[in-house]
Amino acid sequence: MLISELVHQIEHYEIRNFKEDFEIKSIAYHSKKATLNSIYVAIKGFITDGHKYIEDALNNGAKAAIVEEFVDVNIMQIKVKDSRRALSLISDIFYNSPTKKMKVIGITATNGKTTTSFLVETILRNTDIKTGLIGSVMNKIGDKIEIAELTTPESLDLQEKFYNMHKNNIDTCVMEVSSSALELNRVADVDYDIVSFANLAREHIDQHGSFKNYWMAKSSLIKNVKEEAVAILNIDYDMISSLKYNTRADVITFSINGNKADVSCKNIELVGGRAKFRVIIDEDIKFKNVNIGKDEFDVELNIPGYHSIENAMASICIALAFGVEKEIIIKTLKEFKGVERRFxxxxxxxxxxxxxxxxxxxxxxxxxxxxxxxxxxxxxxxxxxxxxxxxxxxxxxxxxxxxxxxxxxxxxxxxxxxxxxxxxxxxxxxxxxxxxxxxxxxxxxxxxxxxxxxxxxxxxxxxxxxxxxxxxxxxxxxxxxxxxxxxxxxxxxxxxxxxxxxxxxxxxxxxxxxxx
Incomplete structure (x- = not known):
């Protein structure tokens, strides 16, 4: 892609030092990773300001920089309102929008994101779907596993992972979506097909500044998802329940506390620390891309803990919305051994x-x-x-x-x-x-x-x-x-x-x- 073509696709204020058109070879947000004919994105971080390292990026081969303020360096500079937002957009463009070519499931919650994502990925894999996984413990592309550095990677790294998944014929990616990623626009250009919000509590207040800001970040996953998507909401939390009226997506609700929901559970028992319960689907659930029939079935969890019921119910709803047969769901829940260091x-x-x-x-x-x-x-x-x-x-x-x-x-x-x-x-x-x-x-x-x-x-x-x-x-x-x-x-x-x-x-x- 030529730099002139990219500039036309991003919202910008002004361009300085444009000399000649060139083919973009790579994108970097760290000056040491800039190479010949790359674009360097200067981000104002919590510890340092990337604008200080534009000259270093130039010396390493960068030919253009995306900035929030112009600096006295002889390099093409594209001034934008928000460098992080721009990084997400140009990363998606550079990798040719890989999430539009696969199914993506985004899972958020204060607790249980990791367990739920592992559980959903295991259920889908048991249906012979080729899966990818992105989260706080590891990132997985088919059989290749790497240790995770962030719950949700920076947008450039994230889009590269999606690109590699698509290149390796991965059908579906299951990913944890952190409040940080949402607030910092790391996932702004991810095309989600199913999103889930399973619980909410006070967390990361020091990072977000207030619970209100934390909620605004978390809830944006549901509020901003596309119209064709499905949103899974735990209505046992009033704030999460309110999102039924603040999303374009089709909504499936669930409850473990006896609230009126599309999917609920009863007869909860804890035997040896592990839960058994009955799943109730009161009525048929039919949307454009979803067809779940009225049903009841019993579930036994291999993973311990009362809180595992919440994770299991979110996973059941996601799997049902994806079209997985209940027999596979039941079998996986009974065999799933859990995630390290989660009860x-x-x-x-x-x-x-x-x-x-x-x-x-x-x-x-x-x-x-x-x-x-x-x-x-x-x-x-x-x-x-x-x-x-x-x-x-x-x-x-x-x-x-x-x-x-x-x-x-x-x-x-x-x-x-x-x-x-x-x-x-x-x-x-x-x-x-x-x-x-x-x-x-x-x-x-x-x-x-x-x-x-x-x-x-x-x-x-x-x-x-x-x-x-x-x-x-x-x-x-x-x-x-x-x-x-x-x-x-x-x-x-x-x-x-x-x-x-x-x-x-x-x-x-x-x-x-x-x-x-």
């Missing part, structure tokens, strides 16, 4: 160890609620204090733990700074530890804080008794917790089958240190 049972012997990423208040409360339904003797928690999240998040997390003190019989909290198991960025600051300590001790709960993850987990395993539950709780600081716990058990339990013991973490993406 994951990593050890089930005389006692149970559960690993959970404990990402935000809703996640914390959902996890602890699920444990409250489980049969147990004593409950032990090993908590990785959240580094790089500030005092507010750590105070809120401490209060959430305290609120379950009586119901779960929390007698002590073992916490860790995870020294040696987190990057410098995620190290726990003194103020973060201080507010957590203050809240827990003021609630009258004994607290032990260990430097290392190993010492904290070993303490819990040394104290555990038959019939107890240990919860390994935390985000980056607990990523290696499961492996450490199983290493400790392998040395403590003489004669244990180590092959079987380590089976739960063998396929973990966090164990992969290179692209497969």
């Amino acid at each position: 994951e049972f990593i050890y089930e012997g005389d006692y149970i160890i559960i690993d959970d990423h404990f990402a935000n208040l809703k996640n914390i409360n959902s996890t602890l609620e699920s444990i409250s339904y489980m049969d147990k003797n004593k409950f032990h928690i090993v908590y990785a204090i959240r580094g790089n999240r500030g005092p507010t998040v750590n105070r809120e997390n401490a209060k959430a733990l305290i609120s379950w003190k009586d119901k779960l019989g929390i007698e002590k909290i073992i916490a860790t700074r995870s020294v040696g198991n987190v990057t410098k960025k995620d190290e726990v600051k003194p103020i973060e530890e201080e507010v957590f300590r203050e809240e827990i001790l003021n609630a009258g709960i004994p607290l032990e804080i260990h430097d290392t993850l190993y010492d904290a987990i070993k303490k819990a395993i040394d104290e555990v008794q038959k019939g107890d539950i240990i919860l390994l709780a935390g985000c980056q600081g607990m990523d290696m917790g499961a492996k450490i716990a199983l290493d400790i058990i392998s040395k403590k339990e003489i004669g244990i089958d180590k092959e079987k013991l380590f089976d739960p973490i063998k396929r973990r993406i966090t164990e992969i240190d290179r692209i497969m």
